[in-house]
Amino acid sequence: xxxxxxxxxxxxxxxxxxxxxxxxxxxxxxxxxxxxxxxxxxxxxxxxxxxxxxxxxxxxxxxxxxxxxxxxxxxxxxxxxxxxxxxxxxxxxxxxxxxxxxxxxxxxxxxxxxxxxxxxxxxxxxxxxxxxxxxxxxxxxxxxxxxxxxxxxxxxxxxxxxxxxxxxxxxxxxxxxxxxxxxxxxxxxxxxxxxxxxxxxxxxxxxxxxxxxxxxxxxxxxxxxxxxxxxxxxxxxxxxxxxxxxxxxxxxxxxxxxxxxxxxxxxxxxxxxxxxxxxxxxxxxxxxxxxxxxxxxxxxxxxxxxxxxxxxxxxxxxxxxxxxxxxxxxxxxxxxxxxxxxxxxxxxxxxxxxxxxxxxxxxxxxxxxx
Ligand code: SF4
Numbered sequence: 001x002x003x004x005x006x007x008x009x010x011x012x013x014x015x016x017x018x019x020x021x022x023x024x025x026x027x028x029x030x031x032x033x034x035x036x037x038x039x040x041x042x043x044x045x046x047x048x049x050x051x052x053x054x055x056x057x058x059x060x061x062x063x064x065x066x067x068x069x070x071x072x073x074x075x076x077x078x079x080x081x082x083x084x085x086x087x088x089x090x091x092x093x094x095x096x097x098x099x100x101x102x103x104x105x106x107x108x109x110x111x112x113x114x115x116x117x118x119x120x121x122x123x124x125x126x127x128x129x130x131x132x133x134x135x136x137x138x139x140x141x142x143x144x145x146x147x148x149x150x151x152x153x154x155x156x157x158x159x160x161x162x163x164x165x166x167x168x169x170x171x172x173x174x175x176x177x178x179x180x181x182x183x184x185x186x187x188x189x190x191x192x193x194x195x196x197x198x199x200x201x202x203x204x205x206x207x208x209x210x211x212x213x214x215x216x217x218x219x220x221x222x223x224x225x226x227x228x229x230x231x232x233x234x235x236x237x238x239x240x241x242x243x244x245x246x247x248x249x250x251x252x253x254x255x256x257x258x259x260x261x262x263x264x265x266x267x268x269x270x271x272x273x274x275x276x277x278x279x280x281x282x283x284x285x286x287x288x289x290x291x292x293x294x295x296x297x298x299x300x301x302x303x304x305x306x307x308x309x310x311x312x313x314x315x316x317x318x319x320x321x322x323x324x325x326x327x328x329x330x331x332x333x334x335x336x337x338x339x340x341x342x343x344x345x346x347x348x349x350x351x352x353x354x355x356x357x358x359x360x361x362x363x364x365x366x367x368x369x370x
Contacts, residue, residue: 042089043089043090043091044086044089044091044093044122044124046335046364046370047328047332048121049091049093049122049364049369050328050329050332050335050364051116051121051122052086052103052114052121052122053093053310053328053331053363053364054325054326055095055102055103055325056096056310056312056362057098057101058097058098058103058104058105059097059099059101059103059104059105060084060104061105064105064106064107064112064126065084065097065126068128069084069126069127070082070084071084071129081096081097083096084126084129085126085127085129085133085134085361086105086112086125086127087124087127087134088123090368091368092359092360102117103115103121104116108123111123111124111125111126112126130174130177130179131170133359134179135179135182135358136180136181136182136183137170137171137174137182138184138185139162139167139171139183139184139185140187140188141161141162141185141186141187141200141203142161142162142196142199143160143161143162143188144161144188145188145189146190146192146255147189147220147255147256148255149242149253149255149256150251150317150321151252151285151312151314151317151323152314152317153316153317155188156316157316161190161199164202164203167185167206167207168207171207171210180213181213181358182216182353182354182355182358183207183215183354184216184218184354185200185204185215185218186218186219187199187200189219193220193222193225194222196219197222197225197229200225200229201228201229201231202232204217204229204232205232205233208232214235214236215234215235215236216236216352216354217234217238219237219239220239220256221265226268226272230272234272235272235276235354236272236276236352236353236354237276237277237278238277238278238280238355239265239268239277239279240261240279240280241258241262241265241279242256242280242282243281243285243287243295244291244292244294245286245287245291245295248286252321262302265277265299268304269304274346274347275305275349275351275352276351276352276353277305278304278307278352279304280307280309280356281295281296281299281306281309282309283311283326283330283331283334284310284323284324284325285311285321289333289334292334292337293337293341300341300342300345301345303345305342305347306338307356307357307363307365308331308363309356309362309363310325310331310362311324311325312325313325331364332370335365335369335370336370338366339366339367348367350365350368
């Protein structure tokens with residue numbers, strides 16, 4: 001789908017791109033290009049986004065970040081950290097708050113500028129997350145996990161498990177904004193993958209009979225997870241394969257089954273259809289580009305969209321894993337490579353309706369960013 005506009009829960013059309021460049025802006029170190037009255041240098045370029053994503057964090061004055069503009073992750077490698085979103089034209093970036101980051105976000109007119117070594121490298125506006133990210137209620141059901149993937153802080157946090165009334169209340173609160181486009185659900189594995197799927201199916205059923213919105217689910221798969229989630233009303237699934245390097249997989253995800261995740265993805269495409277099944281491949285675990293290319297090709301040939309996700313260092317995993325966050329060149333090179341492969345297999349990530357392919361805040365997303 002196009003992300004230029006979208007229908008909120010109220011059916012009202014929402015304009016995404018009503019961003020007006022702030023006045024009195026700090027000048028970027030580039031020549032300004034005016035076209036049709038629009039200042040094209042205001043829109044973040046893929047190169048600028050890649051530079052921000054490769055660092056992934058920024059220092060920001062707390063006064064610029066009232067509670068409504070920040071979010072705390074409860075799932076995945078960023079769990080426990082506070083983040084905010086910058087939107088510029090059609091692009092969005094999520095940055096975690098880090099006073100020691102080489103990036104600094106400062107106020108600039110009605111928006112913000114991102115500086116590195118005192119030089120402005122991007123402009124934008126701070127975008128309000130609804131629940132975890134803008135335009136979505138992205139909710140973590142079980143904030144705990146019996147598995148112990150070496151990059152993930154969730155097993156160390158051992159948070160709560162939300163019941164259905166809690167989830168319904170959270171979605172209701174975000175729907176009241178009039179900006180809600182999608183409901184996305186994720187979860188650790190609190191007791192077993194089977195119990196987690198059951199719990200997720202119950203949540204999806206409760207939501208799908210109340211909201212006419214696409215629902216996306218990211219969990220560890222089980223034999224019947226795709227059939228049961230689809231019957232309950234889910235529109236999309238994401239089963240994370242984490243890496244296509246099986247040697248690295250066995251080291252970082254010792255309790256998970258790589259072949260089972262792949263076969264579950266393949267089956268999911270038959271049920272949810274092309275463009276509606278995704279998987280994360282983490283970049284920075286020691287894999288090389290050839291392995292990423294082969295992996296993206298294998299997944300795309302199955303109709304699955306791999307999301308190339310830069311690894312995030314968690315302080316709770318210090319000393320347990322060696323990681324290397326990809327530099328901007330690698331991020332762009334692999335995103336452009338993915339776009340070519342997706343084109344070969346007729347895949348379009350911009351048709352996805354939920355979760356990270358709708359948000360795009362953490363990745364360089366083919367057909368959205370490059
Ligand atoms: S891309 Fe995914 S993980 Fe990142 S902020 Fe958006 S929804 Fe969250």
